Every structure is written in structure tokens, then in C-alpha cells.
Amino acid sequence: MLFNKRILITGCSANGIGAAIALALARKGHHIFATARKLSKIPVSLSSISNVTLVQLDVTSPKSITEAVRVVEDYGVGLDILINNAGIGYTMPLLDVDIETAQRTYDTNVWGVLRVTQAFAPLLLRNKGKIVTLSSVGGVTNTPWIGIYTSSKSAITMISETLRLELAPIGINVLTVMVGTVTTSFHYNEPEVLLPNSSHFLGARDTIAQRATGQVGPKGCPV
Ligand SMILES: NC(=O)c1ccc[n+]([C@@H]2O[C@H](COP(=O)([O-])OP(=O)(O)OC[C@H]3O[C@@H](n4cnc5c(N)ncnc54)[C@H](OP(=O)(O)O)[C@@H]3O)[C@@H](O)[C@H]2O)c1
Structure with missing residues (x-):
């Protein structure tokens, strides 16, 4: 079968944007490398399509990324488009932020994207992808309680836009999508908001927790 484009998407768990994009593109006849850190989380509606190949990929693990590149290379159809979708949230007043959790957020949302981009760039270059x-x-609006998440998105916006300038002369086209509010499992995947007893924001605990679970904010306020 001759596929139109070969497309790899990170973070294709059920109920997420990645799976929705993958499904829409697969139905158009593109060959999709649908990736997730846990393959069991990819919906059957996607995994059952014949032009969809499942690939395990944790964007925070260099070993997993290297293995995913090998799987795509071995598949032998090349790669035209990489969609960096995987991402995680973190809601916490900045004075109370747990630095390790913040680092994990950046490791996924910033370094994960750069790692995956670097690893797949040689394949993309071959096809001028x-x-x-x-x-x-959220990366261009300042909103209380989600400063780690939004600053990670500011960082990746700048990295992506810089890549756009750096890679254009060598034939790779780069696009940054500024996503607004979409109902997914995003908020359910966030760490629980556990304010320390010393927090200055205990009086706002319920509002902050509701913000983290998407009960307040996201309908009118972008994440
Ligand atoms: N939903 C919104 O309103 C909204 C708004 C603006 C931007 N965005 C962005 O859109 C993207 C998709 O979000 P979503 O709303 O679809 O959220 P989601 O339903 O939580 O999906 C996020 C996906 O990223 C995956 N992921 C997390 N850490 C990963 C890792 N280390 N390696 C590989 N995959 C990992 C998740 O896997 P697991 O299932 O294993 O956790 C899941 O598949 C994110 O970058 C998010 O920041 C979303």
C-alpha cells in the first residue's frame, strides 16, 4: 500500500489530543506511528487500524527514544512528520512548588520534545519533513497556580520557533501549535495538589485543587 505521509505522534493515550490527531490522520490514509509510554493506553479504535504501527516511546527516556528510532527505521517507510504532542501539567503556587516535580514537568514538556526532535531529525531530513x-x-498568558506548566510551554514555544528558523534552510518545516482548552484526560493526569501546611495559599486550597482538575478555569481560561 502506498501511504501519503509517514507520521509519528507522541503521547497517543486514549482521550487525549494525540490519539485524536492520530485517528484523524490514519483515517485519511497516512501511515501513523502511534506512540505512548504505555502501549495499553492507546485506544483500540486507533490500534486496530491497519496503517497504524504502535511504538513504545517515553520522551523522558533516551533509551526508549533510541529504540523507537530503530523501530521506525526498521519499518522501512521513512518518516515525513513528527508531532510532539506528549505533555504533562502541574498546578501549584510557585512558592510551594516541589522542584523535583517541576523538573519532571520540564523534562517531559521541554527536554522531552528536544530529545525526540534531535533523535528523529536525521529521518526527517531525508524526506525534507x-x-x-x-x-x-498558556505559554503566552500568565495565570496563577500553573506557572511551572506555562513556563515550560513558553520555553518550548521559543525552542520550536527557533528550530523553525534554524531548520528551514536545511529543508525541515517547523510549526508551533498554540493549543487552547480541549477536554481530555490532561487534568486527571496531573499530580494531586497537596499544599504544605506552611503555604500562604491554604485559604485558596479548594480553588487551586479545582483549577488542577479543570473544574474551574479551563472552560474560559486556557491551560
Ligand atoms: N487539553 C488542553 O486543554 C491543552 C491545552 C493546551 C495545550 N495542551 C497540550 O496538548 C498536549 C496533549 O495534551 P492532552 O490534553 O491530550 O493531555 P493528556 O490527555 O493528558 O495526554 C497527554 C499525553 O502525553 C503522554 N505523556 C506524558 N508524559 C509522557 C512521557 N514521559 N513520554 C511519553 N508520553 C508522555 C501521556 O501519556 P500517559 O497516558 O501515559 O500519561 C498522554 O498520552 C500536551 O502537550 C498539552 O500540554 C493541552
């Missing part, structure tokens, strides 16, 4: 990275409108 495209890189699409999902950032957030």
Missing part, C-alpha cells in the same frame, strides 16, 4: 509541536496559549 515537518516537525509540529503542541505548545499552549
Whole structure:
């Protein structure tokens, strides 16, 4: 079968944007490398399509990324488009932020995207391909309690836009998508908000927790 484009998407768990993009593109006849850190989280509606190949990929693990590149190379159809979709949230007043959790957020949302982009760039270069990275409108708006998440999206916006300039002369087209609010499992995947007893924001605990679970904010306020 002759496929139109060969497209790899990170973070294709059920109920997420990645799986929705993968499904829409697979139905158009593109060959999709649908990736997730846990393959069991990829919906059957996607995994059952014949032009979809499942690939395990944790964007924080160099070993997993190297293995995913090998799988795509071995598949032998090349790669035209990389969609950097995987991302995680973190809601916490900045004075109370746990630095290790913040580092994990950046490791996924910033370094994970750069690692994956570097690893797949040689394949993309061969086909003069495209890189699409999902950032957030939150990266250009300052909103209380989600400063780690939004600053990670500011960082990846700048990295993606810089890549756009750096890679254009060598034939790779780069696009940054500033995503607004979409109902997914995003908030359920966030760490629970556990304010320390010393927090200055204990009085706002319920609001902050509701913000983290998407009960307040996201309908009218972008994440
Ligand atoms: N939903 C919104 O309103 C919104 C708004 C602006 C931007 N965005 C951005 O859109 C993207 C998709 O978010 P979503 O709403 O679809 O959230 P989601 O439903 O939580 O999906 C996020 C996906 O990223 C995956 N992921 C997390 N850490 C990973 C890792 N280390 N390696 C590989 N995959 C990993 C998740 O896997 P697991 O299932 O294993 O956790 C899941 O598949 C994110 O970059 C997010 O920041 C979303």
C-alpha cells in the first residue's frame, strides 16, 4: 500500500489530543506511528487500524527514544512528520512548588520534545519533513497556580520557533501549535495538589485543587 505521509505522534493515550490527531490522520490514509509510554493506553479504535504501527516511546527516556528510532527505521517507510504532542501539567503556587516535580514537568514538556526532535531529525531530513509541536496559549498568558506548566510551554514555544528558523534552510518545516482548552484526560493526569501546611495559599486550597482538575478555569481560561 502506498501511504501519503509517514507520521509519528507522541503521547497517543486514549482521550487525549494525540490519539485524536492520530485517528484523524490514519483515517485519511497516512501511515501513523502511534506512540505512548504505555502501549495499553492507546485506544483500540486507533490500534486496530491497519496503517497504524504502535511504538513504545517515553520522551523522558533516551533509551526508549533510541529504540523507537530503530523501530521506525526498521519499518522501512521513512518518516515525513513528527508531532510532539506528549505533555504533562502541574498546578501549584510557585512558592510551594516541589522542584523535583517541576523538573519532571520540564523534562517531559521541554527536554522531552528536544530529545525526540534531535533523535528523529536525521529521518526527517531525508524526506525534507515537518516537525509540529503542541505548545499552549498558556505559554503566552500568565495565570496563577500553573506557572511551572506555562513556563515550560513558553520555553518550548521559543525552542520550536527557533528550530523553525534554524531548520528551514536545511529543508525541515517547523510549526508551533498554540493549543487552547480541549477536554481530555490532561487534568486527571496531573499530580494531586497537596499544599504544605506552611503555604500562604491554604485559604485558596479548594480553588487551586479545582483549577488542577479543570473544574474551574479551563472552560474560559486556557491551560
Ligand atoms: N487539553 C488542553 O486543554 C491543552 C491545552 C493546551 C495545550 N495542551 C497540550 O496538548 C498536549 C496533549 O495534551 P492532552 O490534553 O491530550 O493531555 P493528556 O490527555 O493528558 O495526554 C497527554 C499525553 O502525553 C503522554 N505523556 C506524558 N508524559 C509522557 C512521557 N514521559 N513520554 C511519553 N508520553 C508522555 C501521556 O501519556 P500517559 O497516558 O501515559 O500519561 C498522554 O498520552 C500536551 O502537550 C498539552 O500540554 C493541552
